[in-house]
Amino acid sequence: MKYFIPLQILMLLAIAVPSFGQFYDDPANHDCLKCHSQQTYSFHNDMMDTEEKRLMNPYLIIDTLRLRTGVHQNFDCTDCHSFDYTTYPHAASLKLEPMMTCLDCHAGDESFAKYEFEKIDEEVNKSIHRQSFGDNFTCSKCHDQHYYSTTARTSSSIMEIVENSNDMCLSCHNDMKRFSLVSGDTKAGVGTIHDWLPNQELHFKHVRCIECHTAVEDDLMVSHNILAKEEAVRRCAECHSANSLLKASLYKYQNLQERAEDGTALGMLSNENYVIGSHQIPILKTISLIIFFAAFAGIIIHVIFRIIIKKK
Amino acid sequence: MSSENKIYFYPLWLRIWHGINALGIILLIVTGISMNSGFEESLISFKLIITVHNYAGVIITLNYLLFLFGNFFTSNKKFYIVKPKNFLKRPMKQAYYYAWGMFHGMKAPYPLSEKRKFNPLQKYTYIAVMYLVVPLVIISGIGLMFPELIFNKIYNISGVLITAVTHSAMGFFISIFLIVHLYIASIGKSPLDNFRSIVNGWHHV
Numbered sequence: 186m187k188y189f190i191p192l193q194i195l196m197l198l199a200i201a202v203p204s205f206g207q208f209y210d211d212p213a214n215h216d217c218l219k220c221h222s223q224q225t226y227s228f229h230n231d232m233m234d235t236e237e238k239r240l241m242n243p244y245l246i247i248d249t250l251r252l253r254t255g256v257h258q259n260f261d262c263t264d265c266h267s268f269d270y271t272t273y274p275h276a277a278s279l280k281l282e283p284m285m286t287c288l289d290c291h292a293g294d295e296s297f298a299k300y301e302f303e304k305i306d307e308e309v310n311k312s313i314h315r316q317s318f319g320d321n322f323t324c325s326k327c328h329d330q331h332y333y334s335t336t337a338r339t340s341s342s343i344m345e346i347v348e349n350s351n352d353m354c355l356s357c358h359n360d361m362k363r364f365s366l367v368s369g370d371t372k373a374g375v376g377t378i379h380d381w382l383p384n385q386e387l388h389f390k391h392v393r394c395i396e397c398h399t400a401v402e403d404d405l406m407v408s409h410n411i412l413a414k415e416e417a418v419r420r421c422a423e424c425h426s427a428n429s430l431l432k433a434s435l436y437k438y439q440n441l442q443e444r445a446e447d448g449t450a451l452g453m454l455s456n457e458n459y460v461i462g463s464h465q466i467p468i469l470k471t472i473s474l475i476i477f478f479a480a481f482a483g484i485i486i487h488v489i490f491r492i493i494i495k496k497k
Numbered sequence: 498m499s500s501e502n503k504i505y506f507y508p509l510w511l512r513i514w515h516g517i518n519a520l521g522i523i524l525l526i527v528t529g530i531s532m533n534s535g536f537e538e539s540l541i542s543f544k545l546i547i548t549v550h551n552y553a554g555v556i557i558t559l560n561y562l563l564f565l566f567g568n569f570f571t572s573n574k575k576f577y578i579v580k581p582k583n584f585l586k587r588p589m590k591q592a593y594y595y596a597w598g599m600f601h602g603m604k605a606p607y608p609l610s611e612k613r614k615f616n617p618l619q620k621y622t623y624i625a626v627m628y629l630v631v632p633l634v635i636i637s638g639i640g641l642m643f644p645e646l647i648f649n650k651i652y653n654i655s656g657v658l659i660t661a662v663t664h665s666a667m668g669f670f671i672s673i674f675l676i677v678h679l680y681i682a683s684i685g686k687s688p689l690d691n692f693r694s695i696v697n698g699w700h701h702v
Contacts, residue, residue, distance in 0.1 A: 441644070441645060453551075453642065454548065454551045454552055454555060455548050455551070460641065460657055460658075460661040466662060469662065469666065473666075473669050476669075476673060477672075477673065480673050480676055480677060481676070484676070484677070484680045487595075487680070490600050491600075491684075494599075494600050
């Protein structure tokens with residue numbers, strides 16, 4: 186028993202020490218990455234007894250820099266992919282084996298409870314993606330397991346969060362090849378589809394696609410129930426008015442997040458988050474303009490009378 | 498304290514408070530309007546506008562404590578006491594004077610004296626602004642700075658929205674108050690007389 190605590194510390198160290206990208210520190214000598222991080226790969230062709238160099242399929246090239254910053258940086262390739270991939274040429278049957286899905290690890294685990302994977306799964310099941318494409322529409326269609334980072338939770342820049350979120354949508358919706366994987370058709374570009382949207386560029390830079398294309402769930406940080414295009418928000422007033430869909434959860438979350446990072450008084454005062462008030466409610470805006478102009482007109486009239494009286 | 502038609506109306510602490518308040522409120526109004534309008538292109542960056550608004554808000558809040566302290570512990574509080582007699586008639590009479598009487602040779606119904614620093618209309622407005630509108634703008638501002646204090650939903654409407662609208666509406670009332678306050682201040686012995694008074698403390702009667 187007396188060795189219990191030192192033993193625990195030793196075990197923790199054993200887990201912690203090699204945990205930073207230990208598998209990917211040296212891609213050139215990694216079993217998989219020595220080929221899959223390169224444009225070309227070389228191998229010995231036993232059948233012909235020759236050394237060969239071939240082009241790597243661009244879709245199978247891994248960006249090792251991003252891999253080392255992703256949430257799964259501590260996993261080796263074969264933790265998720267079949268161990269049989271360690272031999273080359275890879276057996277053709279491996280391609281038909283089912284891949285690990287996110288919920289295989291993340292579902293029902295208390296340590297991931299705060300991410301609400303089960304709730305997300307329920308929402309995805311209701312979404313147009315799952316409704317139209319069934320179980321083939323897996324998490325990884327949007328969330329690349331190799332590079333995924335929790336930007337929405339960790340970034341202090343709303344612009345970065347928006348960009349990161351929209352990139353997930355655009356990776357298919359702005360790429361006909363990937364889009365045709367799930368839909369089988371081609372379609373007009375995102376820009377053309379959103380022709381009707383005023384200040385399109387500004388909206389795309391500052392607003393996540395999901396703000397208009399999902400059913401908002403108050404208790405889920407990011408709504409995953411992507412709606413059919415007919416149900417997307419198209420009325421300006423939905424956001425630029427009362428009870429805005431955009432404001433509350435993101436404002437609260439960002440504000441608390443920034444305080445967690447810099448809790449000093451100066452840090453709090455430099456908090457860049459803001460929320461628009463009366464301009465969200467058109468009737469208040471109208472009333473405020475009426476009051477303003479009435480006060481202004483009253484003063485002008487009063488000044489005129491004062492000048493007239495003084496001249497007399 | 499008085500001498501030759503002059504009364505020492507505004508002690509030093511009050512003038513300092515008023516000066517800080519004036520500058521702070523103007524900054525808050527300008528930055529507040531910029532934030533509500535969402536102008537991205539302006540002389541100073543949008544981020545700086547938000548930071549200035551935060552700093553000015555905290556300074557005005559601390560300054561408000563100075564006002565409360567001064568009004569509780571000095572004789573200045575007596576000017577804010579409302580008499581129940583003719584509760585509505587008195588401010589109406591003053592309003593009538595501003596709107597009609599002063600152009601028809603009527604004398605000010607409530608001339609200022611050592612006992613009366615504010616006319617009834619002025620007193621009521623100051624009480625409403627300083628004890629209702631300003632506290633509300635401060636409380637809602639604290640709510641926006643610490644959103645965890647805000648209720649998630651109030652009758653299915655986002656608590657953040659209600660707080661933001663309250664903050665913005667109260668800010669608007671303060672802006673209107675400022676415009677009218679500045680204008681009414683120009684109705685003195687001369688248009689600039691009252692402005693001089695709040696700087697040197699002496700009011701001409």
